[in-house]
Amino acid sequence: MRFLALDVKILPVPAQRGLSGPFFYGLLCCVAFNVLGGVKNVLADEFPSLRRQADIVRLVRQDCGSCHGMTLAGGLGPALLPALLHDKPAESLVATILYGRPGTPMPPWGDFLSENEARWIVDKLQKGFPDEP
Ligand code: HEC
16 A cells, blocks of 8 residues: 555655656556565565464474484485584585485485475574474
């Protein structure tokens, strides 16, 4: 609603400055399109839904845990505890999860996890991974 109110207020101004109607409305559409695009991107970057988070916690504790240890303190794979991960670049950890580490037992998870979900896992691993619900 605030957006609409803003439109109404600024509408008369361009007419006084001699901007042609179609040009102005084209510009307005362009701005609105970008604003909506921005909103869409923000939503796309959101963390997974609570239900999906519970599934992911289970997956990490059980499937990842089979190599990284049930408490993520290490096994065949290295420990995934905050002390070890907090200062590693999140982007590279996300890539490790999605694409694996070729030449090591770390498999790619891109078929099972979206990029946002991998990002959520890394965020949680770096802070302290939640227990299974
Ligand atoms: C089959 C065993 C295995 C499974 C299953 C596995 N990993 Fe790994 N993972 C490894 C190994 C081994 C490494 C170390 C690779 C290397 O030597 O660089 C690793 C490395 C990593 C790293 C990088 C750690 C660091 O300190 O750089 C992350 C993050 C990671 N795994 C997350 C996961 C997650 C999340 C899952 C589950 C979605 C998972 N792994 C499942 C074996 C596994």
